[in-house]
Amino acid sequence: MTSAVPSPVLVVGCGLIGTSVALALAERGAQVHLEDHDPRNVGVAAEAGAGTSDPVEAPELVVVATPPAAVVPAVEDALRRFPDAVVTDVASVKAAIVEAVDDPRFVGGHPMAGKERSGPAAGSGQLFEGRSWAIVPGERSASSAVDLLERTVVEIGAVPRRFGPRAHDEAVALVSHVPHLMANLTASLLDGAPDGHVDLAGQGLRDVTRIARSDADLWVDILGHNSSAITPLLTTLRDRLDTLIGAVGEDPSAVDGLLKQGRAGTTTIPGKHGDLPTDVTSVFVPIDDTPGELSRLFGDAAEVVNIEDLRIDHEVGRPVGLVEIVVLSGRADTLVEAMRAKGWSAYR
Amino acid sequence: MTSAVPSPVLVVGCGLIGTSVALALAERGAQVHLEDHDPRNVGVAAEAGAGTSDPVEAPELVVVATPPAAVVPAVEDALRRFPDAVVTDVASVKAAIVEAVDDPRFVGGHPMAGKERSGPAAGSGQLFEGRSWAIVPGERSASSAVDLLERTVVEIGAVPRRFGPRAHDEAVALVSHVPHLMANLTASLLDGAPDGHVDLAGQGLRDVTRIARSDADLWVDILGHNSSAITPLLTTLRDRLDTLIGAVGEDPSAVDGLLKQGRAGTTTIPGKHGDLPTDVTSVFVPIDDTPGELSRLFGDAAEVVNIEDLRIDHEVGRPVGLVEIVVLSGRADTLVEAMRAKGWSAYR
Structure with missing residues (x-):
């Protein structure tokens, strides 16, 4: 050994x-x-x-x-x-x-x-x-x-x-299996939606539904083995959804309470290095969709700041992309100024 | 004019x-x-x-x-x-x-x-x-x-x-308001979850819940103005959730049907340039979390292929990140080989 x-x-x-x-x-x-x-x-x-x-x-x-x-x-x-x-x-x-x-x-x-x-x-x-x-x-x-x-x-x-075995199964139901099902349910509404409605989709919809693309057979197997941990969480969600259906348009404070509970939930997800999410700000840079542009962009940005996270938002119908660079909030202005000096249209 | x-x-x-x-x-x-x-x-x-x-x-x-x-x-x-x-x-x-x-x-x-x-x-x-x-x-x-x-x-x-005005409101309910609510509901389960459970969270949970971080007040206002378009969609979701609660662990073919419906829904979301999602493959490259690494990575990758999309998966508890580079499927092997030749640990 x-x-x-x-x-x-x-x-x-x-x-x-x-x-x-x-x-x-x-x-x-x-x-x-x-x-x-x-x-x-x-x-x-x-x-x-x-x-x-x-x-x-x-x-x-x-x-x-x-x-x-x-x-x-x-x-x-x-x-x-x-x-x-x-x-x-x-x-x-x-x-x-x-x-x-x-x-x-x-x-x-x-x-x-x-x-x-x-x-x-x-x-x-x-x-x-x-x-x-x-x-x-x-x-x-x-x-x-x-x-x-x-x-x-x-x-x-x-x-x-x-x-412990049951705690494990409850944890994966919470952080993996149930989110997967919610992504799938959300995406299911798009199947058969009227023509043109998804033209208004932004990155938010893509993020929420991304994991719904996974192989269905594998997931049926996983879900079937963990139903005892999944079902109570789905039942809680069903009850909250019922509350929401009654509250939307009728009871703003109840809607507010549910939204704030969700927001509080997001703060529990570990960020980089296992820390809680830090104080970060997004800087946005539109780019042409030509080979090498991303590379040039990151070269320029990385000279100035450490990049905490990034996303590319695909623009619908145009050969252009919007890159979101997430940096520590205290560094955002510095990055914007430096990128503008290098000819990019950066903004916060 | x-x-x-x-x-x-x-x-x-x-x-x-x-x-x-x-x-x-x-x-x-x-x-x-x-x-x-x-x-x-x-x-x-x-x-x-x-x-x-x-x-x-x-x-x-x-x-x-x-x-x-x-x-x-x-x-x-x-x-x-x-x-x-x-x-x-x-x-x-x-x-x-x-x-x-x-x-x-x-x-x-x-x-x-x-x-x-x-x-x-x-x-x-x-x-x-x-x-x-x-x-x-x-x-x-x-x-x-x-x-x-x-x-x-x-x-x-x-x-x-x-x-048209009503079609617009139905479209934004479908692609924005309801996905926002589903992200919030999913995230709400994390509020008060047992210690340690979110340690098992991966990028999927972050994606599904990201938009739940938005300002609650603004959303209460938006949702209140569009309840007539939102409520029918939420009711559909509640019915599908009820079906799912009855089917998980009991009726694999019903679960399979719901998952496939969600998967079909994801294919309606416009991809890059407004096209339907093309045949793409992810190449994964672990990187050290040091300034300049991302830049060097993109420089090396962009010499070889056009990058369709990318994500950084933050690794929990370690100073390392996993970069997912999405390329046309026919280019994935070329990228993996080229990156390995440059000293990266790339894999599909």
Whole structure:
């Protein structure tokens, strides 16, 4: 256990996450072995440098990265085959799995990465850089097993976050599953909307509905496994929506209360570096849509300030874009002046 | 009427939008006169180059940019004082105003810009670059008045979109007001959530809830004026939410249907240049959070491909960011290879 990463490691299931874990560990010197019910996936992952299809004798760690429905049997199989190995999984819903397995050598895990792509060819050893990785021990998990998993997660660049199984499932319902459903519901109104109505859409609509583009099949699976955490939140939202329907146009103070509650909610979301959102201001710069303009813009801006965030607002119907550069409020005027001096039409 | 912009112009109300219209017209050679019930606003706008506080004799165009509740009396006052002028407004809800005024020289308007800031100091002549601007004639509006407004809007860089008053209000309910409320409701769940749950938040949650940060007071006003268009949409959403609550964990095919409806809705949103979303792929590049890194990244990327869109995903708890560069799918592999050759850890 003096090496930085466990070795050898067996990865069971060479989809996006499994292949990415394998690549991240292999890049850090681990001997990685790969299994998948489809040998083509192993071939693609091995070809990418994720490990070998040779059988493993005594892995220090087994990472089960199969689809959700196959996780429990795969974990139990691994615990049986390798009596000294620590076993973990990467499924996005945890309580049912952690309660079903209940073995000292098993610790549940869930990396917060990668939902928008799939397959071994999309794998990357950098996928977990800076991402949260939920560490979800069961009641009987050995502390040495938890330590091994946390250390491994840190080594591949992620940030371990310890959760109980039900708290984990409630947390992902809150920050991921329910927002996904709300984005989908909002977008569903656009399906069949009168011609021309979306011509008035701005960046706000694009932001709210972006995650609704994801693969529906994967989400049906995820949502089905976490309905007990999702349903109470949806019920709360339904009640608030009912209140809103009664209040819009009738009771401004009730509408105000709901809007302020939402605004307060946004302040709880961690910003850069895990801090609470700082005092930032947006500077807007229109650009021509020609190659190299963005590059020139960032070159000019980065000479003057540190860029906290940025967005490109696509302008409808014209070959022009509006770039929003978010900087610390005390630096906004400086940036505007500097950009204007370089010939840009910058404004706050 | 041979000049590109009307002149002289009177702008009534020197907030963000009024000042920005004045600046845009003044920059294009119009003689602009400014009025506001608060002389300090006129002072700030005039100081910025938006026009003069001198009284106007016979404006060709009057732009009423007061708060919503003051629009109708201000429009009627302008029609009385200036018997040859075309009069327009910029309020974000139109049916009640256009139906109340009903004069051949009045044409309603609504620029889709600027809601996240306020005040004359935030004004900019570039604010309307590439933005849609709804042109909303009443039943008796003269076509010459409509033409004048459309020509003016084009001159200051916006894209005129002709709407009937009720269609306009339904469209903004659909693409702006209701998405805003859904973002707020989603964010409201975070207010009072257990400690640590938001540690698992990713970029999706930030996107969905971003517009919920806006000023609540302004939104209470907007929503109150458009309740007749908003309420039916909220009721539809409530019914779909009820269906979803019954279906999650019980009826995967019903959940699948709702998700697919949302996904279909996202495809109706205009992308770049007003086209439907094209076939694009994201390339991910982790970067250190040091000044100049973004600039160097864009310089390297822009040598190889045209960047369709980009986002920075702030990594929680670590001084590192993940930049998502969206390019045409056929260019993604080229970009990944070129970036790796330059030392970046790029992946699809």
